[in-house]
Amino acid sequence: MASRSFTEEDLSCPVCCDIFINPVLLSCSHSFCSSCIQRVWENKTSFKECPVCRKTSSNDCPPVNLALKNLCESFQHERGQKSSSEGETVCSVHNEKLKLFCLDDQQPVCLVCRDSRxxxxxxFCPVDEAIADKKEILKASLESLQEELRISVNREQNLCKTAEEIKFHAQSTETQIKEEFEELHQFLHDEEASRITALREEEEKRSQMMKEKIEETIKQISSFTITIRDIEEQMKAEDVSFLQNFKATLQRDQYIPESDPSPSVAITFTDHLTNLKVNVLQKMQDNVGEREKTEIFI
Incomplete structure (x- = not known):
């Protein structure tokens, strides 16, 4: 609102004649753009003086004129809003149409800017030529980006395809592993059943042998018992009948079969456990080798 009481001339730098940019305040109360006063003072080695009143400045780095800076920014903001509402792109400093492009500063300028310090x-070149040149640059950049995009899309598709193939092959390998172990489990199960069957058959054979020996021993016990009882009865006789029957009794004792004091059948089944793991592993290896040979021939 305060900027409406000032004109563009009031807010222009005495050096560059443009609206102040970062204005600084000298001790003589004159203000200049910070870059402008420094440019004027570049060749001043002994003393720094004001370009307007020629008074020597007491400060090589004058302070920023905040009040003037705020006024300039407010003035340019209001003029920019006005230009925008009118639908024209104009210079924010001189309110003129931007017809030229400064090749050194790389920005559009008006005719007044061209003649300013x-x-x-x-x-400079016309804005239309600058637009055409910049569009060519952007066109080349756009084509390069589009090519990079195409390459990236193809790469993404190939990566996705590879990821699917990895997943497929992993699942297929898992299935094969399960099948291989299922065969191993089945082999071990069959081998276990076979060995247990052999153990049961041997157990039955030994048990039958023991049964026969027990029956034979029971018969011997019965025979011994009867013979002992008869001898005891004969020994009770006190008359001549003892002598008459002595020879027959003695011969009867001699015909009793002798018993086997120690069974010949082994009690344990260590043969079924000897090198069990080694034998099974060897048999498993031979079985796998035969199966692989068969698959090769097929």
Missing amino acids: KHTNHR
Whole structure:
């Protein structure tokens, strides 16, 4: 609101004649753009003086004129809003149409900017030519980006395909592993059943042998018992009948079969456990080798 009471001339730098940019305040109360006063003072080695009143400045780095800076920014903001509402792109400093492009500063400028000190010895071209040139640059950049996009899309598709193939082959390998172990489990199960069957058959054979020996021993016990009882009865006789029957009794004792004091059948089944794991592993290896040979021939 305060900027409405000032004109563009009031807010222009005495050096560059443009709206102040970062204005600084000298001790003599004159203000200049910070870059402008520094450019004026570049060749001043002994003392720094004001370009307007020629008074020597007491400060090589003058302070920023905040009040003037705020006024300039407010003025440019209001003029920019006005230009935008009118639908025209104009210079924010001189409110003129931007017809030229400064090749040194790489920005569009108006005819007044071209003649200002700020753009002294700068190169210019029409805005239309600058737009065409910049569009060619962007076109080349766009084509490069589009090519990179195409390559990236193809790469993404190939990566996705590879990821699916990895998943497929992993699942297929898992299935094969399960099948291989299922065969191993079945082999071990069959081998276990076979060995247990052999153990049961041997157990039955030994048990039958023991049964026969027990029956034979029971018969011997019965025979011994009867013979002992008869001898005891004969020994009770006190008359001549003892002597008459003595020879027959003695011969009867001699015909009793002798018993086997120690069974010949082994009690344990260590043969079924000897090198069990080694034998089974060897048999498993031979079985796998035969199966692989068969698959090769097939």
